[in-house]
Amino acid sequence: MNSGQDSFADRVYWLVCQIPHGMVTTYGQIATYAGSPRAARAVGNLMRLSLKNGRDVPWHRVINARGAISSKGDTERAELQRRLLEAEGVAFDERGRCNLEARRWESDEVYWHE
DNA sequence: TTAGTGACTGCAT
DNA sequence: CATGCAGCCACTA
Numbered sequence: 001m002n003s004g005q006d007s008f009a010d011r012v013y014w015l016v017c018q019i020p021h022g023m024v025t026t027y028g029q030i031a032t033y034a035g036s037p038r039a040a041r042a043v044g045n046l047m048r049l050s051l052k053n054g055r056d057v058p059w060h061r062v063i064n065a066r067g068a069i070s071s072k073g074d075t076e077r078a079e080l081q082r083r084l085l086e087a088e089g090v091a092f093d094e095r096g097r098c099n100l101e102a103r104r105w106e107s108d109e110v111y112w113h114e
Numbered sequence: 115t116t117a118g119t120g121a122c123t124g125c126a127t
Numbered sequence: 128c129a130t131g132c133a134g135c136c137a138c139t140a
Contacts, residue, residue: 008137027122031136042137044121049138051121062121070121077121095128 008034012046015107019061022088023105024098026065033107044070051077060084067100068092 006014011034019025027040027047036042047059060081064070069085069092071078082092092098 031122036136038123038134039136040122041120041135042122045119045136045138047121059121064121065123072121074121081121 008036008039008042009046011035012043013050013055013057016047016050016057016059016062018107019058019105022090022103024061024063024085024090024100024103025105026100027062027070028065029104029106030062040065061105063098063100067097069096 012030015030015033027043028037031037031039031043034043043062047062049055050057050059063081069078069081082096085098086092090098090103
């Protein structure tokens with residue numbers, strides 16, 4: 001769909017913007033759709049940068065593969081992320097995990113392929 | 115060009 | 128289950 005001109009970061013941002021309200025997806029999933037299955041960690045970094053740079057993307061809809069919110073020290077952001085998701089109807093249990101099975105968003109089209 | 119960074123992940127314990 | 132850890136990767140300075 002896109003000419004290979006765009007960077008990994010561009011594809012990631014585009015994909016995250018496709019996640020519907022009330023749905024979530026994982027770093028690994030975005031990385032896979034963006035064409036680099038093992039770059040989940042890099043996706044996390046990009047989400048961090050997007051927030052820092054005030055990019056207009058629903059970064060809060062991206063969580064880890066265990067269905068939880070990755071805090072890694074930034075409890076402040078983690079709580080905000082949880083509030084934003086709960087406001088969209090995504091519930092978290094006592095262990096801080098949501099029903100990924102039911103809430104996971106999956107792209108309905110093959111966006112990127114080499 | 116290179117080394118440092120970290121919102122990840124799967125597997126072993 | 129929960130923890131720990133090594134492997135992986137794109138972005139930055």
